[in-house]
Amino acid sequence: MTGLIxxxxxxxxxxxxTHAFFARAGLSVRQPGGARxxxxxxxxxxxVEIAFLSASEIARELAAxxxxxxxxxxxxxxxxxxxxxxxxxxxxxxxFGHANVVVAAPASWIDVNTMADLADVASAFxxxxxxxxxxxxxxxxxxxxxxxxxxxxxxxxVESAGATEGxxxxxxxxxxxxxxxxxxxLTANDLKVLDDGVILKSEAHLVASLAATWSPxxxxxxxxxxxxIAAEERARGVxxxxxxxxxxxxxxxxxxxxxxxxxxxxxxxxxxxxxxCPAEHAADCASLLREHGAPHVSVTTLDYVFGTxxxxxxxxxxxxxx
Ligand SMILES: Nc1ncnc2c1ncn2[C@@H]1O[C@H](COP(=O)(O)OP(=O)(O)OP(=O)(O)O)[C@@H](O)[C@H]1O
Ligand SMILES: O=P(O)(O)OC[C@H]1O[C@H](OP(=O)(O)OP(=O)(O)O)[C@H](O)[C@@H]1O
Ligand SMILES: [Mg+2]
Numbered sequence: 001m002t003g004l005i006x007x008x009x010x011x012x013x014x015x016x017x018t019h020a021f022f023a024r025a026g027l028s029v030r031q032p033g034g035a036r037x038x039x040x041x042x043x044x045x046x047x048v049e050i051a052f053l054s055a056s057e058i059a060r061e062l063a064a065x066x067x068x069x070x071x072x073x074x075x076x077x078x079x080x081x082x083x084x085x086x087x088x089x090x091x092x093x094x095x096f097g098h099a100n101v102v103v104a105a106p107a108s109w110i111d112v113n114t115m116a117d118l119a120d121v122a123s124a125f126x127x128x129x130x131x132x133x134x135x136x137x138x139x140x141x142x143x144x145x146x147x148x149x150x151x152x153x154x155x156x157x158v159e160s161a162g163a164t165e166g167x168x169x170x171x172x173x174x175x176x177x178x179x180x181x182x183x184x185x186l187t188a189n190d191l192k193v194l195d196d197g198v199i200l201k202s203e204a205h206l207v208a209s210l211a212a213t214w215s216p217x218x219x220x221x222x223x224x225x226x227x228x229i230a231a232e233e234r235a236r237g238v239x240x241x242x243x244x245x246x247x248x249x250x251x252x253x254x255x256x257x258x259x260x261x262x263x264x265x266x267x268x269x270x271x272x273x274x275x276x277c278p279a280e281h282a283a284d285c286a287s288l289l290r291e292h293g294a295p296h297v298s299v300t301t302l303d304y305v306f307g308t309x310x311x312x313x314x315x316x317x318x319x320x321x322x
Contacts, residue, residue, distance in 0.1 A: 003047035004221040005212075007061050007070035010038065010052030014204050017096040018071045025232040026304070027225065047221050056080060058207075063087045065211030068218055069225075075101050075179055075202035079139050089208040089319050091226070091312055092233070097204030099181040101139055103146070103197035106168050107190045114195050115150040118175075122154040125174070136160040136167035137177035139199070146177075146199045165189040206312075214320040226312040231304035233312075239282040240302050241275045243294035248273040251292045259285045276305065 008022075008029065009015045022029050028043040029050055040050035051067055058070040059080035071094065081087050105112050112121055125133045133155045137143050140157055147155060158173045165185050167173040177199065180186055186193065206229070212218075241261070245251045248267035252275065255261035259281035265274055277285045286297040 003049055003215075004045075004069070004218040004225075005049050005051055005067045006042070006225075007051045007053050007058040007067035007072075009055045009058065009071060012055055014055050014071060014073065014097050017094070017204065021071070021094055021096075025225075025229045027228060042225075045221055045225070047217050048225070062207055062209040063211065065209050065213070068209055068212045068214065069222065070207050070209070071204060072207060073097050073099070073179075073202050073204055075099070075139070075142070075200055077205070077207060078200060079142050082141075087210055089210055089316055091206040091208050091316060092229070094204040094206060097202070099179045099202050100193075100198050101142055101177065101179050101200040101202060102186075102193045103135075103143075103199065104165075104176050104178070104180075104186050104191040104193050105174070107192045112194070115152070115197060118194065119150060119152045122152050126154045132156040133175065134158045134173040135175045135177055136164050136173035138164065139177050139179075142199050143177045165191060208316050208320070210319060219317060219320070222316065223310060223313045226316070227306065227310050228304070230310060230312045231306045234305040234307070235302040237279055238276045238302060238305060239279050240300045241277050241282060241285055241289065241297060242272045242300075243286075243289040243297040244272050245289060245292045245294050247292070251289065254292070255285055255288060258288065261285055276302075 008018050019029060029040060030043055031037055031040040031052065038052045040052060042048040042050060051061070053061065055072045056076050058067065058072040059076040061067040062070045063081040069091070077084050077088060103115070105118070112118055122133050135143055135155050136158045138160055140159060143157060158167065160167055164176050164178045166189060167176055168191065169189060176191065179202065248269060251273060252263040252267050255275055255277065259277055261275040261277040263273065263275055267273060275285065282299050286299060289297045
């Protein structure tokens, strides 16, 4: 197999947003045979295979090099992969799947609000009960690293695959480490996040494997796909502005200095001036153009902006030797 394998979530919270993300970039994921078929294709890319996996399997496959690219949460990258910096390359954050991995204690523990408080309680707990405080979690590696960094050794991990927030009430653990976004599951279980208890702020990312075999064909496909993704990302940040002004070159320079606009197709007297303007400055730039005599200014959103650089592919190819 010399092609490119892209692993995307087949279920769970990241699935729908991942499909939407590829669709925005004009990339259509095909799953012949329906949701139970775990291999698919990318329309128009013969050398690309899609592997539908759970988000945690995707992190494992990237580390093992059995997928080249994958969509997964940063929490899973750091939990599943021992040395993420050497095993994977983070291509880009995707703007969805925001959640924090946190240390939470029963709300009734009014004297415990920080990790330092927890360190005190851990020692006292062992002295009083003759056993170590228990932490329920599926984030074993993240928990070990974070507790060690806070000098806490008097605890034991109870591995929990699901419904972790229920462990303290069920009497199977004193504390939990889990992922949360709205916090409603923690609240419903009478748990509170410690003030300095955020272990990791997570978000879905496009991640590349440094362990996979990057054939020339795989690199070529990655280059084309990342070019489209980068063009869509770039387009989202800019607005196209058009106006007829008397001195387009002078006006373009003012817009560049004040708002960071560019005139990608140059300027020509008698022709409408076309600018790409950072989205947040579009209205101010429209005012500037009217001050420069433009009777009408149109502002539009763009689908793609391609440039000479491929900002997502270039750093990857530098690492995998393309
Ligand atoms: N409450 C949440 N809010 C936002 N993102 C979340 C939340 N819970 C999980 N995520 C993100 O989605 C990723 C996958 O979680 P999800 O629950 O969808 O997977 P799963 O289907 O439970 O997978 P698995 O069975 O392998 O654990 C998490 O690792 C995290 O990055
Ligand atoms: O902060 P909240 O918005 O309340 O979300 C937190 C919950 O979301 C996740 O579970 P999920 O619903 O994905 O179920 P799972 O445990 O089966 O993966 C996580 O494990 C928490 O239990
Ligand atoms: Mg979940």
